[in-house]
Amino acid sequence: MSMNELQKQTNANIQAKANLIWEIATHLVGLFKPHEYGKVILPMTVLKRFDDALKPTKAAVVEMAKKLDAQKVEGTVRDGILCRISGYDFYNTSNYDFAKLIADPDGVEINFEAYLQGFSSNIKDIIDNFDFSNTVKLMVKGGVLFVTLQEFNSAKADMSPDKITSADMGYIFEELIRKFSESYDEQAGAHFTSRDIIYLMTELLVAPEKAEIMAEGCTKTAYDMAMGTSQMLGCLTERLQEISEDAALTCFGQEFNPETYAIAKADMLIKGGNASGMKFGDTLSDDAFSGYEFDYIISNPPFGIDWKREKSQVEAEAKKGFDGRFGPGLPAISDGQMLFMLNGVKKLKEGSGRMAIIQNGSSLFTGDAGSGASEIRRYVIEGDLVEAIIQLPTDLFYNTGISTYIWVITKGKPMHRSGKVQLIDASKCFVKRRKNIGSKRVDLDDACIELILRAYEGFVDETYEENGLVVESKVFDNSFFGFTKVTVETAQADTDGKPVLKKGKKQPVKGASDTEIIPLSEDIEAYMEKNVLPYNSLAYIDPAKSKIGYEVPFTRLFYKFVAPASSDSIFEEIKALEAEETILMKELFGHA
Known part of the structure; x- marks a missing residue:
């Protein structure tokens, strides 16, 4: 089926x-x-x-x-x-x-x-x-x-x-x-993610092992850190059992909303699933699965939600460093979604665990070099954990029309993906709904999911088109997303134009500091020789202020320049509109 x-x-x-x-x-x-x-x-x-x-x-x-x-x-x-x-x-x-x-x-x-x-x-x-x-x-x-x-x-x-x-x-x-x-203003998306999105996430999770599962079955564990009514876990179970009757999945999940937790536990009981694995509580401040490791993690945690309520517990755990979940750093207090990502990374089974987690665009780029958000990106990218990031169409969720992304994170990258991150733009791969549900105006049908999977499994720079659907894939080295943010000072000079030294060090002109963003792939000295020194021979870098940063400029990497319309065509369009306006005015007011 x-x-x-x-x-x-x-x-x-x-x-x-x-x-x-x-x-x-x-x-x-x-x-x-x-x-x-x-x-x-x-x-x-x-x-x-x-x-x-x-x-x-x-x-x-x-x-x-x-x-x-x-x-x-x-x-x-x-x-x-x-x-x-x-x-x-x-x-x-x-x-x-x-x-x-x-x-x-x-x-x-x-x-x-x-x-x-x-x-x-x-x-x-x-x-x-x-x-x-x-x-x-x-x-x-x-x-x-x-x-x-x-x-x-x-x-x-x-x-x-x-x-x-x-x-x-x-x-x-x-x-x-x-x-x-x-019946609430918040609408359905506050409680569950529509099945089309979940089906895409499940396909991305099982893709590398699909043939093996089909042939031999499997015994796996799965976890959803913000499970809502547990439908993600349900869909993943269905999909595995569809691939093989010998596939067994034991599910675990945590949910903070008491009513949806009650539904999830009831649902799991009726289905004969692992109801005791459904836990109530706040994942960030009261982790019900500390020390657990899972084969699969599938989750759509809340984004744009602050973590003020969990602040003291999260900061206390962050002080444990990498013994806790938040060793790499803490994001801005206004947005906790990257904390959920770190929670998932900690719980992935070493050597094989795979996670599909939904994030909004802020996880790609917010935070300056050295900030918590940038350090989290650095940790997952330098650690070779990020396999792919897929941009979804807008208007796909019940409760938001914004751009969203599936991050595929794994502790078991195959050799051919080692040291690489694949970005997939699937924003133009959707079918329109006949009837909107909340903010959801589009769906991912089978053809959409298959095209996205083709791009994912192809793992090359290529645009895939089929029946009006478009998916574009680009593959980058991990280091492509890293940069050094350097502070460029202007040295004080003597009357001969030579830098003034104190204890062998150049002295900066106050108020003349500037910064430069230098990709990790470029030599810093060569960059300065080419881009800075020709315009300011007294410029120098203060290495104590240099910081490594990471960002994923998704939109810029997939940007397509569209030439503006010519002045002649704009003039013709205005004339046509004026003619149409004249006709309409005559119809409204006659020849008066």
């Missing part, structure tokens, strides 16, 4: 199911604001899916729980036995299910609380992070708890695993979280 067909699995049936579930919110009008509907619909959807999944084994679990409680069996032993009977990594030991809850309208509040308390601790964690207890109190106060449970127990909300597969349930979650997100 092609990536495009996979994308279409979020089809009319799945959307219809999500729409039907979301329509239950009509009962919440007045009690909740539209952007609060998700606080009811999302946790109730999760609970109903679990309820339907547990139905066949529910009686046996309740019976066993009574026996274990009588024998005072507790903790992980009790959990293990009950999970084995339930057939899932979770269970519910209460006497209630959705059907029994609505059979007793008068006792619904007390019974629902008993039902929630009957869940295993991993489900209680999800409920807590939804802040569901406060939502339930408001539902009780407004008299809508019973009718909501009734609606979720109707045929339209049947989520039995034999009716809805784990994959499709994931898509329904995705639809519901999108609806919830879009």
